[in-house]
Ligand SMILES: Nc1ncnc2c1ncn2[C@@H]1O[C@H](COP(=O)(O)OP(=O)(O)OP(=O)(O)O)[C@@H](O)[C@H]1O
């Protein structure tokens with residue numbers, strides 16, 4: 001108690017120097033906040049980068065010329081679905097659909113390719129249909145695009161066909177489905193009859209004319225349902241297109257390693273054209289550029305960190321030394337009256353601590369006008385500053401306390 | 414009470430060192446009033462500082478009631494046993510006269526009220542009025558500062574009073590008063606009082622006079 005009262009008294013009697021100490025701490029703290037909030041902003045930007053600059057990837061053939069109508073192994077699709085690095089996976093699978101029950105001769109003809117098939121497409125979500133947003137779709141009341149993500153035997157039919165065939169949403173239709181494969185390494189399709197299926201029409205869709213050329217799907221099914229019926233029919237499932245976003249763009253390298261393990265190759269533009277979807281195109285240029293710049297900023301700041309710690313400690317030392325050196329006689333008098341060296345040191349350190357804390361608080365308040373202050377930043381910077389600065393002060397006090405009381409007091413004589 | 418044996422002291426400066434005391438031997442008994450005199454620079458203040466335990470002798474030793482100073486807690490010794498009136502007063506510049514006098518008592522955890530009361534009494538005894546209580550040392554004359562410094566030395570209640578020219582700045586009336594107080598402390602209360610002085614009047618009143626010359630003591 002005696003100490004505390006004396007300390008407060010000292011602070012007020014030395015008010016000009018106290019103010020100077022508080023003010024210099026405040027300035028340093030404000031600077032530190034500007035510095036560290038800059039770092040924080042960079043870190044936050046880094047974290048938000050995945051959202052701001054999504055990395056899109058798609059499966060293509062080896063020379064990168066195709067993005068649909070390929071043969072993509074089910075194993076690859078499964079690996080993408082299971083991967084923690086893949087999000088928003090959209091994939092489609094071609095399937096041929098004929099209205100009604102087709103069997104025997106007619107089916108054989110169809111399989112030979114004598115009759116052209118309407119194209120059906122299994123999709124894992126609406127967006128997988130190239131160019132189609134959910135806007136082109138009309139669903140039955142109470143139904144929605146989520147039906148396409150499930151395993152129910154439902155379908156969505158193109159408006160044109162709905163009109164031609166006189167169908168309406170809610171109708172059930174019977175269709176004969178054929179799996180599609182590419183036997184040669186070209187666009188030649190092979191059809192294999194899977195069976196007759198009853199499907200409920202849950203909606204219709206319209207694709208802009210410009211898109212028709214690329215993908216003239218007339219009937220859409222949930223791809224998961226398709227996978228199931230193909231499995232039951234003993235037919236091998238292939239996807240014909242797949243694209244997705246990279247879930248953890250900051251782990252781009254781990255992602256690429258995993259894709260490598262799956263067997264997906266980088267695009268080689270000199271390769272021969274092929275139907276096999278075995279390559280991966282990743283649009284990561286912008287992301288890498290931005291991430292590299294941010295990372296450079298962050299690294300620079302982190303390199304500066306120890307320098308700043310040293311500077312703050314040094315400032316703590318210099319400021320305290322200069323402000324307290326005129327108090328040597330005072331210390332000598334205290335010592336001559338029997339105050340121990342430890343108590344002298346403790347009282348002056350305590351006095352400094354109060355000033356430093358006041359300065360830090362003032363600094364936090366001033367800095368909060370310039371930077372977004374949050375508790376973690378405030379406490380982190382405040383406490384670190386206090387510890388480092390006080391370490392400098394302690395060293396200054398240790399040095400200032402190293403004198404002969406006797407010489408100083410007799411020299412005053 | 415105090416025994417000085419073969420004491421030498423060297424001031425160790427950055428560029429030179431000065432031998433201030435050479436083989437000093439003497440003895441001071443409780444209940445007596447001593448005067449130490451000698452020309453300027455003869456080592457009087459140095460001896461007094463060593464008696465106060467501000468430092469240990471470079472050679473020889475000082476015993477306090479048979480116990481060597483080197484083995485003692487000299488901070489405690491200064492808090493509780495020996496009080497010094499310095500030649501240059503050494504008052505805290507930023508404490509008022511009253512606060513300065515209260516300081517040693519507060520170090521001994523005397524309550525603030527008691528300390529203030531004792532301090533006021535002592536300030537009265539050494540001949541200063543109430544108006545001095547709240548004065549800072551810079552606002553006081555040399556003689557006033559000197560007397561506040563004496564009051565502070567008396568405040569701790571230690572049994573050894575070491576005073577370096579305590580009457581150097583005082584008029585004869587005040588000088589007489591201070592000497593009377595010092596003598597009383599020695600003779601009535603059994604204190605050991607050692608006073609450095611150039612004043613023959615003070616020497617006359619002392620029970621014993623030590624003379625110093627060039628760091629040596631002659632009786
Ligand atoms: N702080 C100091 N540093 C170095 N030398 C000192 C110091 N104080 C005193 N001395 C030296 O020690 C010697 C004795 O000094 P001291 O102060 O003890 O003399 P003194 O007898 O008290 O003199 P005075 O009557 O002038 O007060 C002197 O030669 C002086 O130069």
Ligand SMILES: [Mg+2]
Nearest residue numbers: 413457458500
């Ligand atoms: Mg002297």
